[in-house]
Amino acid sequence: xxxxxxxxxxxxxxxxxxxxxxxxxxxxxxxxxxxxxxxxxxxxxxxxxxxxxxxxxxxxxxxxxxxxxxxxxxxxxxxxxxxxxxxxxxxxxxxxxxxxxxxxxxxxxxxxxxxxxxxxxxxxxxxxxxxxxxxxxxxxxxxxxxxxxxxxxxxxxxxxxxxxxxxxxxxxxxxxxxxxxxxxxxxxxxxxxxxxxxxxxxxxxxxxxxxxxxxxxxxxxxxxxxxxxxxxxxxxxxxxxxxxxxxxxxxxxxxxxxxxxxxxxxxxxxxxxxxxxxxxxxxxxxxxxxxxxxxxxxxxxxxxxxxxxxxxxxxxxxx
Amino acid sequence: xxxxxxxxxxxxxxxxxxxxxxxxxxxxxxxxxxxxxxxxxxxxxxxxxxxxxxxxxxxxxxxxxxxxxxxxxxxxxxxxxxxxxxxxxxxxxxxxxxxxxxxxxxxxxxxxxxxxxxxxxxxxxxxxxxxxxxxxxxxxxxxxxxxxxxxxxxxxxxxxxxxxxxxxxxxxxxxxxxxxxxxxxxxxxxxxxxxxxxxxxxxxxxxxxxxxxxxxxxxxxxxxxxxxxxxxxxxxxxxxxxxxxxxxxxxxxxxxxxxxxxxxxxxxxxxxxxxxxxxxxxxxxxxxxxxxxxxxxxxxxxxxxxxxxxxxxxxxxxx
Numbered sequence: 001x002x003x004x005x006x007x008x009x010x011x012x013x014x015x016x017x018x019x020x021x022x023x024x025x026x027x028x029x030x031x032x033x034x035x036x037x038x039x040x041x042x043x044x045x046x047x048x049x050x051x052x053x054x055x056x057x058x059x060x061x062x063x064x065x066x067x068x069x070x071x072x073x074x075x076x077x078x079x080x081x082x083x084x085x086x087x088x089x090x091x092x093x094x095x096x097x098x099x100x101x102x103x104x105x106x107x108x109x110x111x112x113x114x115x116x117x118x119x120x121x122x123x124x125x126x127x128x129x130x131x132x133x134x135x136x137x138x139x140x141x142x143x144x145x146x147x148x149x150x151x152x153x154x155x156x157x158x159x160x161x162x163x164x165x166x167x168x169x170x171x172x173x174x175x176x177x178x179x180x181x182x183x184x185x186x187x188x189x190x191x192x193x194x195x196x197x198x199x200x201x202x203x204x205x206x207x208x209x210x211x212x213x214x215x216x217x218x219x220x221x222x223x224x225x226x227x228x229x230x231x232x233x234x235x236x237x238x239x240x241x242x243x244x245x246x247x248x249x250x251x252x253x254x255x256x257x258x259x260x261x262x263x264x265x266x267x268x269x270x271x272x273x274x275x276x277x278x279x280x281x282x283x284x285x286x287x288x289x290x291x292x293x294x295x296x297x298x299x300x301x302x303x304x305x306x307x308x309x310x311x312x313x314x315x316x317x318x319x
Numbered sequence: 320x321x322x323x324x325x326x327x328x329x330x331x332x333x334x335x336x337x338x339x340x341x342x343x344x345x346x347x348x349x350x351x352x353x354x355x356x357x358x359x360x361x362x363x364x365x366x367x368x369x370x371x372x373x374x375x376x377x378x379x380x381x382x383x384x385x386x387x388x389x390x391x392x393x394x395x396x397x398x399x400x401x402x403x404x405x406x407x408x409x410x411x412x413x414x415x416x417x418x419x420x421x422x423x424x425x426x427x428x429x430x431x432x433x434x435x436x437x438x439x440x441x442x443x444x445x446x447x448x449x450x451x452x453x454x455x456x457x458x459x460x461x462x463x464x465x466x467x468x469x470x471x472x473x474x475x476x477x478x479x480x481x482x483x484x485x486x487x488x489x490x491x492x493x494x495x496x497x498x499x500x501x502x503x504x505x506x507x508x509x510x511x512x513x514x515x516x517x518x519x520x521x522x523x524x525x526x527x528x529x530x531x532x533x534x535x536x537x538x539x540x541x542x543x544x545x546x547x548x549x550x551x552x553x554x555x556x557x558x559x560x561x562x563x564x565x566x567x568x569x570x571x572x573x574x575x576x577x578x579x580x581x582x583x584x585x586x587x588x589x590x591x592x593x594x595x596x597x598x599x600x601x602x603x604x605x606x607x608x609x610x611x612x613x614x615x616x617x618x619x620x621x622x623x624x625x626x627x628x629x630x631x632x633x634x635x636x637x638x
Contacts, residue, residue, distance in 0.1 A: 015400045016362050016393075040393045041360045043335050064425040070393050074335075074359045077385055081334045095425035102421055106383040106414035108464050145427050 001306050002030040002133070004154065004206045006229065007319060008270065008300040009045040010037075013213075013235050013249075014067045017274035021298060022067035023212060025231070026051050029134050029152060035059045035075075036150060036210050042071035043078050049299055049319045054084050058129065060136070061092035062212060063147035069096065073103050080111045087114040091128060091138075093146045094119040120148050125223045133157075139223045141214035143248045149211040151224055159199035166198050206304045209264075212271050215245060216254035221261035228304045229314055230264040231296070233271035234282055240273075252282040256289035265307075266314040270296035320625050321349040321452070323473065323525045325548065326638060327589065327619040328364040329356075332532075332554050332568075333386045336593035340617060341386035342531060344550070345370050348453050348471060354378045354394075355469060355529050361390035362397050368618055368638045373403050377448065379455070380411035381531060382466035388415065392422050399430045406433040410447060410457075412465045413438040439467050444542045452476070458542045460533035462567045468530040470543055478518035485517050525623045528583075531590050534564060535573035540580035547623045548633055549583040550615070552590035553601055559592075571601040575608035584626075585633040589615035 005028045010021030022039020026046065033055045035042075046053050053075070061069050069092070079088065090096065097117035104110065120128075125139040128150070137151040158179035166175075174184045174193065181202070184193040209224040211217075212233035224230060235249035244251050250258075252269055259267035267290050269282050276282075279295045286293040294300075294316055305313040324347045329340030341358020345365065352374045354361075365372050372394070380388050388411070398407065409415065416436035423429065439447075444458040447469070456470040477498035485494075493503045493512065500521070503512040528543040530536075531552035543549060554568035563570050569577075571588055578586035586609050588601050595601075598614045605612040613619075613635055624632040 014396070016366060016397055018363065018366050021363075040390065041363065044337065044340075044360065047335060047337050065428075066393055066396055066422065066426060070389075071359065074385055074389050077333070078335055093425075095421075099418075099421055099425065102414075102418055103385065106412075106418065106464075107385060109384075145425075 001203060003028050004030075004208070004304040006208060006231070006268075006302040006304075007049060007051060008268075008296045008298060008302070009042055009049070010039045011270040011272060011279075011296045011298060012039070012067065013233075013271045013273050014065065015274040017272075019298065020272065020274070021045055022070070023062075023271060024071065025210065026056070027152060027208065029154070032057060032131070032134075034136075034152070037062055037068040037212070038070075038072040038075055039067050040070040043075045045298070046075075054079055054082050054086075057086060057088060058136075059088065059090045059092075060138075060150050060210075061090065061096060062141075062149070062210070063143060063145055064093050064095055065143075065145065065213070068213075072096070073100055076100065076111060076115060077109065080109075080113060084111075084113045087116060089116050089118065089129075091118050091120055093148070094121070121146075122148070125151070137223075139220075141211060141220070142217050143213045143215065147213055149209065149214070149220070149223070151207065151209045151227065153207040154205040156205040157202045159195065159202050161199055167193065204307050206307075208304065211258075213249060215248040216250050217258070218261070220258050224262045224264065226263050226265075228265045228307070229268060229302055230259050230262065230266070231268045231270060232258055234269040234286070235271050235273050237276070237281055237285055252285040253289060256286035256293060259286075259290040259293070265292065266302075267293040268296050268300075268302060269293060320522060322347050323349075323527070323623040325527060325550070325587075325621040325623075326368060326370060327587075327615045327617060327621070328361055328368070329358045330589040330591060330598075330615045330617060331358070331386065332552075332590045332592050333384065334593040336591075338617065339591065339593070340364055341389070342381075342590060343390065344529065345375070346471060346527065348473070351376060351450070351453075353455075353471070356381055356387040356531070357389075357391040357394055358386050359389040362394045364617070365394075373398055373401050373405075376405060376407060377455075378407065378409045378411075379457075379469050379529075380409065380415060381460075381468070381529070382462060382464055383412050383414055384462075384464065384532070387532075391415070392419055395419065395430060395434060396428065399428075399432065403430075403432045406435060408435050408437065408448075410437050410439055412467070413440070440465075441467070444470070456542075458539075460530060460539070461536050462532045462534065466532055468528060468533070468539070468542070470526060470528045470546065472526040473524040475524040476521045478514065478521050481517055481519060486512060523626050525626075527623065530577075532568055534567040535569050536577070537580070539577050543581045543583065545582050545584075547584045547626070548587060548621055549578050549581065549585070550587045550589060551577055553588040553605070554590050554592050556595070556600055556604055571604040572608060575605035575612060578605075578609040578612070584611065585621075586612040587615050587619075587621060588612060 012020030232255035331339030
């Protein structure tokens with residue numbers, strides 16, 4: 001099974017709190033490393049947890065509030081000083097390229113690699129990036145400024161052929177049928193090759209959704225149905241629901257409602273207001289509605305294994 | 320004696336190194352807090368060491384390489400979120416205001432206080448800021464882009480009157496003479512009031528110079544004669560003197576030469592290249608030329624006490 005892991009680098013919100021860096025996550029999907037958001041100090045967090053800075057080829061910035069991108073310019077510069085030559089693709093709302101280029105201009109610096117910025121804009125869920133074995137979709141959230149959520153999805157792999165079990169005279173067309181998960185039939189309708197005798201079932205395509213920052217958005221659940229892991233911001237507890245509304249943020253209870261409606265497997269809460277000195281209450285509040293909830297912390301690693309019945313296949317570790 | 324202290328928040332150079340944040344120092348001079356440079360994560364370092372974020376009224380940015388200012392936008396935002404209303408003065412080379420304003424524009428944010436940017440430019444040592452009891456001068460260093468050093472200086476205080484010792488019929492003009500350190504004379508030239516019988520001598524004006532980043536600059540010593548503390552960058556050891564030259568940086572030996580020529584009391588080295596895993600060699604290299612040398616580390620506090628003979632009046636602590 002190829003890796004599908006999320007490394008949490010920061011769980012704070014706009015106002016700083018010791019021990020809670022600002023939003024940033026490193027996702028490893030198969031052989032690729034993807035960075036989601038890049039708050040101040042992200043490069044130090046990557047070093048701290050021994051994660052590879054120059055294996056990151058894609059960066060996804062949800063929105064242009066500072067706690068989600070102030071660490072980017074330093075990371076881009078460091079990538080260059082570390083000798084990067086590979087292209088880096090940065091998905092972000094319009095404006096980030098202008099900011100980065102202005103900073104490079106005044107430092108009279110150039111990056112030693114190509115940094116390509118792709119301006120995000122969409123009114124609904126849309127494909128953003130398609131690789132051979134996984135793809136990324138994005139969708140608008142409801143925040144004070146233009147903000148996007150991201151859905152990382154494996155491409156459903158085909159059935160695995162058991163070579164020794166295949167008939168010697170099998171045709172390419174028949175192999176294609178088997179890979180799609182279909183038995184092969186004779187022209188009279190009788191079974192020629194029974195699918196479960198010559199193939200192993202495919203592993204299920206795994207998925208991860210990142211939704212931060214956003215006000216409570218009931219229709220969000222329709223865009224992320226049945227994802228294995230949902231990271232949803234919960235800046236506030238429900239006692240401050242009004243404050244959440246006026247600042248376009250969510251409460252732990254609201255995040256749990258989205259998780260429950262979307263029938264996700266595991267909910268991860270993050271982006272905590274610095275007014276909360278501990279985060280245990282976020283978990284208990286969410287668990288009233290959605291049981292498999294975890295509170296994110298710096299250095300948390302979430303591993304999505306192969307779904308099997310009666311087995312918590314999403315595992316939580318500390319790096 | 321009023322406080323005159325330097326808190327070291329970061330000692331790294333451009334490439335990140337765990338345990339060495341980028342350049343930033345908080346100077347307390349009398350009742351004021353001044354921030355010099357503001358590398359990534361400075362706001363966390365201020366929190367970490369329990370230093371007051373919103374008592375800073377002046378910020379001095381030496382130059383627009385990222386390791387000296389990438390933490391500024393986050394600090395300015397946090398000051399606003401913490402409820403600041405006092406004006407903040409930021410001295411920096413031209414360009415910083417444009418960078419900060421662009422970032423605020425795209426986050427659709429405004430600061431709740433007035434941030435005034437003063438563009439630095441000078442060809443020689445010049446007065447930058449004069450308060451009642453201290454002043455700041457600045458001067459050009461020799462770096463790849465426009466870079467300035469800063470000299471923080473107390474104003475020589477006047478002689479302290481011993482009230483009980485003063486004649487009852489003393490005039491205001493006579494008091495002014497005494498405060499200047501002069502005795503008061505009768506018209507026939509004889510002494511009326513002898514200075515050392517009615518006053519205590521003034522404490523000596525203390526001073527601190529910050530010089531980072533710069534190539535070895537022999538004439539620098541003329542701008543900072545006899546300062547109590549000199550912070551001088553030493554990105555490299557002397558074995559890499561060529562590399563220092565091509566990158567417009569200094570070696571520990573070169574920093575010591577400046578300290579020696581300027582006859583400073585104490586030299587503090589910082590801005591170490593991440594290629595050096597320990598910094599002890601910087602100290603030993605500099606000490607060959609200038610004995611009272613210390614290697615800076617995060618959380619170092621340098622206290623300038625009253626100079627007294629045979630007494631190391633500059634004291635080094637760890638916060």
